[in-house]
Amino acid sequence: xxxxxxxxxxxxxxxxxxxxxxxxxxxxxxxxxxxxxxxxxxxxxxxxxxxxxxxxxxxxxxxxxxxxxxxxxxxxxxxxxxxxxxxxxxxxxxxxxxxxxxxxxxxxxxxxxxxxxxxxxxxxxxxxxxxxxxxxxxxxxxxxxxxxxxxxxxxxxxxxxxxxxxxxxxxxxxxxxxxxxxxxxxxxxxxxxxxxxxxxxxxxxxxxxxxxxxxxxxxxxxxxxxxxxxxxxxxxxxxxxxxxxxxxxxxxxxxxxxxxxxxxxxxxxxxxxxxxxxxxxxxxxxxxxxxxxxxxxxxxxxxxxxxxxxxxxxxxxxxxxxxxxxxxxxxxxxxxxxxxxxxxxxxxxxxxxxxxxxxxxxxxxxxxxxxxxxxxxxxxxxxxxxxxxxxxxxxxxxxxxxxxxxxxxxxxxxxxxxxxxxxxxxxxxxxxxxxxxxxxxxxxxxxxxxxxxxxxxxxxxxxxxx
Amino acid sequence: xxxxxxxxxxxxxxxxxxxxxxxxxxxxxxxxxxxxxxxxxxxxxxxxxxxxxxxxxxxxxxxxxxxxxxxxxxxxxxxxxxxxxxxxxxxxxxxxxxxxxxxxxxxxxxxxxxxxxxxxxxxxxxxxxxxxxxxxxxxxxxxxxxxxxxxxxxxxxxxxxxxxxxxxxxxxxxxxxxxxxxxxxxxxxxxxxxxxxxxxxxxxxxxxxxxxxxxxxxxxxxxxxxxxxxxxxxxxxxxxxxxxxxxxxxxxxxxxxxxxxxxxxxxxxxxxxxxxxxxxxxxxxxxxxxxxxxxxxxxxxxxxxxxxxxxxxxxxxxxxxxxxxxxxxxxxxxxxxxxxxxxxxxxxxxxxxxxxxxxxxxxxxxxxxxxxxxxxxxxxxxxxxxxxxxxxxxxxxxxxxxxxxxxxxxxxxxxxxxxxxxxxxxxxxxxxxxxxxxxxxxxxxxxxxxxxxxxxxxxxxxxxxx
Numbered sequence: 046x047x048x049x050x051x052x053x054x055x056x057x058x059x060x061x062x063x064x065x066x067x068x069x070x071x072x073x074x075x076x077x078x079x080x081x082x083x084x085x086x087x088x089x090x091x092x093x094x095x096x097x098x099x100x101x102x103x104x105x106x107x108x109x110x111x112x113x114x115x116x117x118x119x120x121x122x123x124x125x126x127x128x129x130x131x132x133x134x135x136x137x138x139x140x141x142x143x144x145x146x147x148x149x150x151x152x153x154x155x156x157x158x159x160x161x162x163x164x165x166x167x168x169x170x171x172x173x174x175x176x177x178x179x180x181x182x183x184x185x186x187x188x189x190x191x192x193x194x195x196x197x198x199x200x201x202x203x204x205x206x207x208x209x210x211x212x213x214x215x216x217x218x219x220x221x222x223x224x225x226x227x228x229x230x231x232x233x234x235x236x237x238x239x240x241x242x243x244x245x246x247x248x249x250x251x252x253x254x255x256x257x258x259x260x261x262x263x264x265x266x267x268x269x270x271x272x273x274x275x276x277x278x279x280x281x282x283x284x285x286x287x288x289x290x291x292x293x294x295x296x297x298x299x300x301x302x303x304x305x306x307x308x309x310x311x312x313x314x315x316x317x318x319x320x321x322x323x324x325x326x327x328x329x330x331x332x333x334x335x336x337x338x339x340x341x342x343x344x345x346x347x348x349x350x351x352x353x354x355x356x357x358x359x360x361x362x363x364x365x366x367x368x369x370x371x372x373x374x375x376x377x378x379x380x381x382x383x384x385x386x387x388x389x390x391x392x393x394x395x396x397x398x399x400x401x402x403x404x405x406x407x408x409x410x411x412x413x414x415x416x417x418x419x420x421x422x423x424x425x426x427x428x429x430x431x432x433x434x435x436x437x438x439x440x441x442x443x444x445x446x447x448x449x450x451x452x453x454x455x456x457x458x459x460x461x462x463x464x465x466x467x468x469x470x471x472x473x474x475x476x477x478x479x480x481x482x483x484x485x486x487x488x489x490x491x492x493x494x495x496x497x498x499x500x501x502x503x504x505x506x507x508x509x510x511x
Numbered sequence: 512x513x514x515x516x517x518x519x520x521x522x523x524x525x526x527x528x529x530x531x532x533x534x535x536x537x538x539x540x541x542x543x544x545x546x547x548x549x550x551x552x553x554x555x556x557x558x559x560x561x562x563x564x565x566x567x568x569x570x571x572x573x574x575x576x577x578x579x580x581x582x583x584x585x586x587x588x589x590x591x592x593x594x595x596x597x598x599x600x601x602x603x604x605x606x607x608x609x610x611x612x613x614x615x616x617x618x619x620x621x622x623x624x625x626x627x628x629x630x631x632x633x634x635x636x637x638x639x640x641x642x643x644x645x646x647x648x649x650x651x652x653x654x655x656x657x658x659x660x661x662x663x664x665x666x667x668x669x670x671x672x673x674x675x676x677x678x679x680x681x682x683x684x685x686x687x688x689x690x691x692x693x694x695x696x697x698x699x700x701x702x703x704x705x706x707x708x709x710x711x712x713x714x715x716x717x718x719x720x721x722x723x724x725x726x727x728x729x730x731x732x733x734x735x736x737x738x739x740x741x742x743x744x745x746x747x748x749x750x751x752x753x754x755x756x757x758x759x760x761x762x763x764x765x766x767x768x769x770x771x772x773x774x775x776x777x778x779x780x781x782x783x784x785x786x787x788x789x790x791x792x793x794x795x796x797x798x799x800x801x802x803x804x805x806x807x808x809x810x811x812x813x814x815x816x817x818x819x820x821x822x823x824x825x826x827x828x829x830x831x832x833x834x835x836x837x838x839x840x841x842x843x844x845x846x847x848x849x850x851x852x853x854x855x856x857x858x859x860x861x862x863x864x865x866x867x868x869x870x871x872x873x874x875x876x877x878x879x880x881x882x883x884x885x886x887x888x889x890x891x892x893x894x895x896x897x898x899x900x901x902x903x904x905x906x907x908x909x910x911x912x913x914x915x916x917x918x919x920x921x922x923x924x925x926x927x928x929x930x931x932x933x934x935x936x937x938x939x940x941x942x943x944x945x946x947x948x949x950x951x952x953x954x955x956x957x958x959x960x961x962x963x964x965x966x967x968x969x970x971x972x973x974x975x976x977x
Binding site: 462 | 954
């Protein structure tokens with residue numbers, strides 16, 4: 046662990062010389078604004094000593110060099126939409142904002158790729174592709190406010206991963222500023238490459254600990270013109286989950302397969318004032334999206350999917366309109382109706398372990414004093430477990446939650462699962478990662494971090510501690 | 512660079528104690544057999560001091576620990592099908608054979624993955640999947656003799672990458688023996704994961720320099736039941752290449768798009784005694800494979816592809832039978848008709864640079880005294896350039912080849928290309944990698960290698976030198 050120095054007036058002066066007075070902030074309002082990201086628990090907040098807003102990779106490299114020179118920790122902040130404290134400067138020092146690196150540099154229609162600075166909003170990436178009848182397939186639910194660089198840093202997931210994979214599957218190349226302040230390009234828009242180590246894939250998902258991503262080269266694909274959203278309603282959880290392998294094996298290649306348990310159906314329909322939502326009382330929802338390049342193909346696949354769901358015991362198969370998706374998107378927010386404080390988790394297991402995992406959770410939570418809701422990307426084995434504090438005392442909530450989480454993670458790891466499918470580890474789950482990751486794997490990670498960042502300057506304490 | 516020790520009787524004794532007498536070979540015949548892989552140039556051969564044939568990961572870990580203890584370099588050999596000297600023990604020491612790790616451990620039909628030891632033949636992996644109506648999509652042309660571990664080590668490509676991606680896209684997890692002899696599992700069969708560094712992707716394609724892959728967990732997918740191979744024949748190279756983005760944008764999602772220039776068409780038809788091959792005199796071949804889950808969909812896509820090719824100027828569009836694929840597979844071998852010695856290269860560029868790259872090569876080779884043949888995975892931007900020595904002197908051949916290669920690589924790098932699309936770097940291209948890779952990127956690779964393998968024991972001199 047590095048022994049960091051305190052931020053000094055001399056360090057601030059050097060930053061101002063580098064970036065311009067205007068882009069180095071030490072006023073109380075600014076520092077306060079960047080004490081947290083989407084984290085709501087005040088105990089996790091931490092004020093940075095200085096916030097910098099560099100214009101480009103060269104300025105970022107300069108900042109990183111200064112941080113190494115003065116031994117000051119640096120935390121990178123994209124859109125600030127994370128919920129595992131990834132953008133909180135736990136150790137003080139510098140918070141670096143990416144918002145000025147907001148340009149799309151190139152959209153290559155023949156080569157099917159886009160080059161963009163890391164601070165571009167994900168929604169703007171998606172829109173730029175769509176304007177050319179192309180698809181950028183990364184689609185985290187925070188796309189209207191998150192940044193593409195943050196998506197890469199956390200290997201963001203979302204609802205389209207069943208068909209298209211996660212963020213790391215959408216990337217050809219990255220430019221990074223290394224932890225010692227070099228600007229290095231990794232990768233190229235190549236469909237095949239066996240030329241040296243694939244370090245772009247190492248950097249993706251490393252949550253800013255191995256480099257600051259300054260530019261990305263993203264894969265684009267043709268945008269399928271035909272699309273249908275279907276809602277299959279079940280009474281039985283196992284039957285609902287059971288359709289996943291059948292949809293996949295039939296070659297339907299669904300874009301999304303999403304799951305809402307019945308408590309979610311009830312709460313979201315109430316929250317969104319949608320009393321006409323089908324089967325509110327006892328329905329478990331499975332939302333299936335199918336996209337094709339041909340209308341006949343869409344009809345065929347829709348019919349097949351419908352048959353599979355009915356044979357599996359669906360009580361109803363309907364076309365899903367925007368209100369159904371809205372219910373799915375509001376699973377977390379709607380819980381505010383029943384509890385001021387709640388928590389969401391992000392565990393992931395192999396798809397064939399999904400049904401058992403959900404049953405295990407339902408059985409386990411019965412021992413605890415909080416209600417449970419599960420929504421899930423069931424096509425990917427990725428569960429979001431929402432727990433409600435209700436009127437438990439802080440101490441009781443903390444201690445029960447901690448016991449429950451421990452049980453769930455232990456089960457998940459025993460069945461090939463991991464702590465996070467898409468949210469990342471941040472500093473919030475770092476102690477879990479250290480405990481659940483086998484020693485040999487953790488040692489290899491630490492060797493890379495130490496080799497690339499000997500002063501432990503970049504995002505220290507995120508993912509794991511040294 | 513490590514200062515290695517010579518192999519001593521004491522070291523051999525310790526190996527024999529560990530593996531059993533039978534699996535530690537120092538006889539002249541065995542050493543001679545493993546002095547090369549598919550390399551034919553005797554100047555590249557190197558005799559190992561000892562060949563070991565361990566039974567499992569534990570024994571491999573033991574060998575690696577001994578190599579560290581005695582400072583003996585170790586070179587791993589899979590199927591020995593490489594052509595960049597990857598399995599040649601340039602620095603002497605141990606050659607380690609993977610052939611006894613030849614078991615398929617699990618085929619999970621619901622989770623759609625297969626767990627296998629690294630020494631299983633790729634063809635056996637493919638066959639085991641197919642027997643369950645599933646597809647393992649990795650398909651290098653040496654699949655009948657290469658091993659799955661070697662496929663991962665080199666990130667092997669092949670003809671199905673247009674639709675399915677390369678080997679790294681088929682892998683959920685690996686077990687490795689680290690360069691210091693720990694057994695570590697990296698990854699899990701998860702469709703989403705944001706839990707620590709993605710080191711399995713780092714290890715894949717690192718050509719055995721970062722770990723010995725002992726076990727792999729591979730993605731399986733449903734096997735499309737309908738398939739057609741089409742042959743589109745062009746007179747114009749640009750028109751032929753021009754169909755690639757159109758096929759992709761139409762959503763046809765072809766499995767393969769392969770290219771043979773006319774010299775290849777002539778030579779292979781002669782080599783295979785197939786005088787009835789269409790348009791031998793002036794045809795440029797583009798082979799397109801389409802697979803679907805539905806017969807109507809196949810018909811639609813075939814018609815679309817045919818229309819695209821004809822609109823682009825194809826003089827003929829036919830159904831391709833096995834003889835056409837045989838021509839494609841024999842591009843390299845058939846050159847023996849005109850030259851005893853020839854060489855093949857493996858450069859890769861972004862798909863939209865493919866046509867210009869081919870034209871550049873044709874223009875450039877005109878200055879040189881050797882004939883050229885180009886076959887290519889044009890759907891991936893991956894070219895195989897075959898050059899014939901004819902009756903050039905060794906000196907002239909070497910020096911002209913070296914100048915030509917330099918020109919081609921320089922052009923490729925200036926256009927986003929790289930040295931190898933699928934063959935890897937081995938020791939044969941290591942000096943090129945060191946010269947063409949920007950310093951910053953090479954430094955990051957070296958930092959990882961040094962951190963993981965401080966004694967430089969594993970596959971030293973492959974990919975790059977320390």
